[in-house]
Amino acid sequence: MGFYLNNKFLSIAMLSFLMLTSCKKEEKVAEDPIKKTVEYDMYQPSEMAGFMNAMYAYNQQLKAQIVAGETPTNLPLDLLKLHSAEMTDGKSRTQNWESFVNVFINSQEAIVDTLSNTELKERYNVAINNCLSCHKTECTGPIPKIKKLLIQ
Numbered sequence: 001m002g003f004y005l006n007n008k009f010l011s012i013a014m015l016s017f018l019m020l021t022s023c024k025k026e027e028k029v030a031e032d033p034i035k036k037t038v039e040y041d042m043y044q045p046s047e048m049a050g051f052m053n054a055m056y057a058y059n060q061q062l063k064a065q066i067v068a069g070e071t072p073t074n075l076p077l078d079l080l081k082l083h084s085a086e087m088t089d090g091k092s093r094t095q096n097w098e099s100f101v102n103v104f105i106n107s108q109e110a111i112v113d114t115l116s117n118t119e120l121k122e123r124y125n126v127a128i129n130n131c132l133s134c135h136k137t138e139c140t141g142p143i144p145k146i147k148k149l150l151i152q
């Protein structure tokens with residue numbers, strides 16, 4: 001019993017010690033200079049930019065499948081979004097855009113056309129070259145990245 005009491009006393013002592021130290025810690029924290037919250041001007045990709053990135057990811061996946069000898073049959077993207085998606089402020093659909101967009105859509109769809117007589121790798125590279133054709137005039141930044149999609 002005496003031991004138990006002793007122990008209880010010890011525990012209480014320990015607890016209050018802990019509480020004291022933790023209170024001290026809090027004090028210390030309060031003494032620290034208040035961290036300045038920096039607000040970054042977050043880059044908000046346009047609907048079109050988001051869709052382009054989805055197309056990029058999709059074609060990356062196609063490339064991996066083709067290289068592995070598989071036959072892709074799935075086209076989960078709604079390519080008609082290219083006609084409707086909002087673009088980054090200041091950008092609009094130019095004549096050049098209009099002349100490339102349908103050619104591109106047809107070539108992207110042709111990749112998953114299992115009845116085609118054209119070799120799969122060739123159909124794929126045609127689509128990627130159509131990405132590049134439009135990008136040469138409409139948006140040159142991602143060209144090196146898109147080139148990496150080509151199958152050598």
Ligand code: HEC
Nearest residue numbers: 046048049052055056087088100101104131134138139142
């Ligand atoms: C008909 C023209 C056209 C075609 C075809 C096209 N793009 Fe684009 N792409 C654009 C334009 C214009 C933008 C800029 C969109 C914006 O900023 O709103 C863009 C933007 C991008 C971006 C940058 C997105 C970002 O985060 O800012 C990537 C990556 C991209 N395209 C990849 C591709 C790939 C991959 C393909 C083919 C599978 C492709 N594009 C086909 C015109 C095209």
